[in-house]
C-alpha cells in the first residue's frame with residue numbers, strides 16, 4: 001500500500017479543520033488537505049510544509065468534483081489511513097423567514113457534502129480491509145471522523161435548517177459505525193459546542209442586524225464560553241485515540257445530551273429559556 005500514513009482533512013483552510021491538519025501533521029501523518037477557500041488552503045499547506053501530499057481546492061457539495069478528487073487521491077497516494085471531514089457552513093434563522101435557498105445550501109454543503117466525501121473515499125478503505133500486524137500497532141485502525149454539531153442533538157433556537165443538515169450527518173454515522181466495523185474502520189461523530197472560529201464571526205443569522213448591540217453582546221457571550229479551534233482539535237484527537245464514538249467539545253453539550261434523556265424537564269426549561277433569550281435579541285435586532 002502506498003502512503004499508509006496519509007490522512008485526508010477537509011475544511012483545512014481555517015478553524016477546526018486547519019488546526020486538525022496541523023496537529024495531525026505534527027503527530028507524523030502525511031496529509032491530503034482540501035477546502036473551498038483556495039487562499040486559506042494554500043496558507044495551511046505552507047504552514048504545514050513537507051507533510052502535505054496534496055492541497056486541492058474543492059467544493060464538497062459538487063458531487064462530480066469530489067468524485068474526481070477522491071479517485072485522484074487514491075490513485076496517486078494510495079488508500080487513506082483515515083478521513084477527517086470537517087468542512088461545513090452555518091446559517092441560522094426562523095422557519096418563518098429563512099429562504100428556501102439557504103435550507104438547500106445547508107443540506108447541499110453539510111449533509112450532501114459529507115455524503116460525497118464518504119462515498120468517494122470510504123469504499124477504498126473498505127476494500128483495503130483492516131490494518132493488521134505491526135502497522136496496526138504503529139498506526140491504529142482506519143478511521144472516519146466527521147464533524148457534525150451539538151445542534152444535531154440539541155434543540156437550539158433558530159437552528160432548524162442547520163440542525164436538519166447536521167442531524168442527518170449524525171444519523172448516517174450512527175449506521176456507519178456498525179456497517180464499517182467489520183472492515184476495521186472506526187467511526188467517530190464529533191458534536192462540538194461553541195468553538196471560536198471564523199464561522200462564529202461571519203455567521204449568517206437570517207433577518208437579524210448583526211451590528212445590533214444585543215446581537216454583539218450575545219456573540220461575546222458565545223465566544224466567552226467557546227473553546228479555541230486548536231483546543232477543539234486536541235479534544236477530537238484525544239477522543240479518537242480513546243476510540244470514543246461521540247466526541248463532544250464542551251461540558252454544556254455533554255450535560256444537555258444527558259439531561260435530554262435523564263432530566264427532560266431540566267432540558268426543556270433550559271432550552272425554553274435560551275429560546276426566550278433569542279426572541280429578546282430578535283425583538284430589537286430584526287431587520288425591517
Ligand SMILES: NC(=O)c1ccc[n+]([C@@H]2O[C@H](COP(=O)([O-])OP(=O)(O)OC[C@H]3O[C@@H](n4cnc5c(N)ncnc54)[C@H](O)[C@@H]3O)[C@@H](O)[C@H]2O)c1
Pocket residue numbers: 011012013014015016017034035036037040058059060061086087088089090109113147148149150191192193194195196197198199200229
Ligand atoms: N465553530 C463552532 O462553534 C462550531 C460548532 C459546531 C460545529 N461546527 C462545525 O465545525 C466545522 C468546522 O467549522 P469551523 O467552526 O472550523 O468554521 P470555519 O469557517 O473556520 O471552517 C469551515 C471551513 O469549511 C470550509 N467550507 C465551507 N463550505 C465549503 C464547501 N462547500 N466545500 C469545502 N469546504 C467548505 C470553509 O472554507 C472553512 O475553511 C463545520 O462543519 C461546522 O459546522 C462548528
